[in-house]
Amino acid sequence: MKAVQYRRVGAPPEVVEVEVPEPSPGQVLLKVDAAGMCHSDIAVMSWPEEEFPYSLPLTLGHEGIGTVSALGPGDHSCSEGDRMAVYGPWGCGLCHMCAQGKENYCDHAARLGIRPPGLGAPGAMAEYLLVDDERHLVPLGDLDPVEAAPLTDAGLTPYHAIKKSLPKLVGGSTAVVIGTGGLGHVAVQLLRALSPAKVIAVDVSEQKLELAHRVGAHHAVLSDESAPGKVRDLTAGFGAEVVFDFVGNSATTAIAAKCTRTEGDLAVVGIGGGTVPVGFGSMPFEVSVSAPYWGSRSELIEVLELARAGSVRVHVDSFGLDETPEVYERFHRGEIPGRAVIVP
Ligand code: NAD
Ligand code: ZN
Numbered sequence: 001m002k003a004v005q006y007r008r009v010g011a012p013p014e015v016v017e018v019e020v021p022e023p024s025p026g027q028v029l030l031k032v033d034a035a036g037m038c039h040s041d042i043a044v045m046s047w048p049e050e051e052f053p054y055s056l057p058l059t060l061g062h063e064g065i066g067t068v069s070a071l072g073p074g075d076h077s078c079s080e081g082d083r084m085a086v087y088g089p090w091g092c093g094l095c096h097m098c099a100q101g102k103e104n105y106c107d108h109a110a111r112l113g114i115r116p117p118g119l120g121a122p123g124a125m126a127e128y129l130l131v132d133d134e135r136h137l138v139p140l141g142d143l144d145p146v147e148a149a150p151l152t153d154a155g156l157t158p159y160h161a162i163k164k165s166l167p168k169l170v171g172g173s174t175a176v177v178i179g180t181g182g183l184g185h186v187a188v189q190l191l192r193a194l195s196p197a198k199v200i201a202v203d204v205s206e207q208k209l210e211l212a213h214r215v216g217a218h219h220a221v222l223s224d225e226s227a228p229g230k231v232r233d234l235t236a237g238f239g240a241e242v243v244f245d246f247v248g249n250s251a252t253t254a255i256a257a258k259c260t261r262t263e264g265d266l267a268v269v270g271i272g273g274g275t276v277p278v279g280f281g282s283m284p285f286e287v288s289v290s291a292p293y294w295g296s297r298s299e300l301i302e303v304l305e306l307a308r309a310g311s312v313r314v315h316v317d318s319f320g321l322d323e324t325p326e327v328y329e330r331f332h333r334g335e336i337p338g339r340a341v342i343v344p
Pocket of ligand 1: 037038039040041043153154157178179180181182183184202203204205208223246247248251252268269270271272291292293294334338
C-alpha cells in the first residue's frame with residue numbers, strides 16, 4: 001500500500017510502498033477514507049535529530065477516518081464495512097486517567113511506549129491504518145469522512161480546552177482565539193455553539209481572519225503589538241475572560257498574557273515554544289494558565305454529535321495521497337485556510 005512517511009530528520013516526507021499490516025488479536029484494520037494534516041506534523045518534522053523522540057520511518061497522520069476492513073482474532077463489536085473515527089491519543093486503557101476516558105493523559109503511555117498513530121505509531125496518511133484496540137474507534141454514522149477527519153484533533157483539542165472554561169464564558173463575557181487556522185477556526189464555532197461569549201479572532205493572516213469572521217467571530221484583530229490594546233478596547237478595558245492561544249510562540253503568549261482578564265483563563269494550545277510568565281505582578285490577579293493536550297474519548301463522541309447537529313463544520317480542502325508532500329509545503333507557507341485533508 002502507499003503511505004506518506006517522514007523517513008529522515010530534516011528531509012521532506014515521501015510517498016512510499018509499504019506492507020499492508022495484519023491485525024493481531026484485538027486490533028482493527030481500517031481502510032483509510034480521510035486523514036487530516038495538522039501543524040503538529042510540521043513541528044515534528046522540524047525537531048532536531050538529537051531530540052527526535054520517534055523511530056523512523058514514521059507514517060504521518062493523527063487525524064483519521066476509516067472503514068473496518070479486517071478484524072484481528074477475538075470478539076469485536078464493530079464489523080467489516082463500519083465507518084469509524086479514530087481516537088488518537090492512545091493510552092494503556094487501565095490507569096486512573098484512562099478509566100475516566102482521558103487516555104490523552106494516560107499515566108503509563110510514555111513508559112510503555114504507547115504512541116498515537118502518526119506521532120510514533122504508523123499513522124493515517126496511508127491506504128490502511130492499524131488501530132490497536134476498538135475502544136479507540138467511534139462510529140462515524142452519516143458524517144462526511146473528509147469533513148469529519150479534522151474533528152478528531154482540530155475539533156477535539158479546542159473542544160477539550162473550551163469545555164474546561166465554560167463556567168467563565170457567561171453572558172457578557174469575551175473569548176479570544178489567537179491563531180484561527182485548523183484548530184482555531186473550529187474553536188470559534190465551538191465557542192459560538194456552546195456559549196454566549198463574544199468571540200475575538202486574532203491572526204497574522206487577513207485570509208484566516210476572514211474565515212474566522214465567516215464561521216462566527218464577532219471581531220477580527222490583526223496579530224501585532226497593538227492587538228492587546230484592541231482586545232482591551234473591545235472589553236471595556238478589562239480584557240477577555242478566556243484566551244486560547246493556538247500558536248503558542250513567544251509573540252502570541254505575550255499577546256495572550258496581556259489580554260486575559262483578572263480571574264480569567266489562558267490556555268496555551270499551540271506548541272510554538274512560547275511561555276507565559278506567572279508570578280505576582282506579572283499578570284492580572286488569579287489568572288489560570290494551562291497547556292492542554294488533545295481530549296478524552298467521551299469528548300470525541302461529543303464533538304462528533306455537535307457536527308451531526310450542524311453546530312460545527314470544518315472548512316476542508318481535500319488532496320490525493322501523492323500530492324501530500326507538496327501540500328505540506330503549502331501548509332508550511334500558511335497557504336491553506338481551514339484544514340487540508342488527504343484522501344488515499
Ligand atoms: P494552522 O497552521 O492550521 O493554524 C495556525 C494559525 O496561526 C494560522 O492561521 C496562522 O496564520 C496563525 N498564526 C501564525 N503566527 C501567528 C501569530 N504570531 N499571531 C496570530 N496568529 C498566528 O495550525 P493548527 O493545525 O491549527 O495547529 C495550531 C497549533 O496547535 C500548532 O502549534 C499545533 O502544533 C498545535 N496543536 C496542539 C495540540 C494540543 O493538543 N495541544 C493539538 C493539535 C495541534
Ligand atoms: Zn494535531
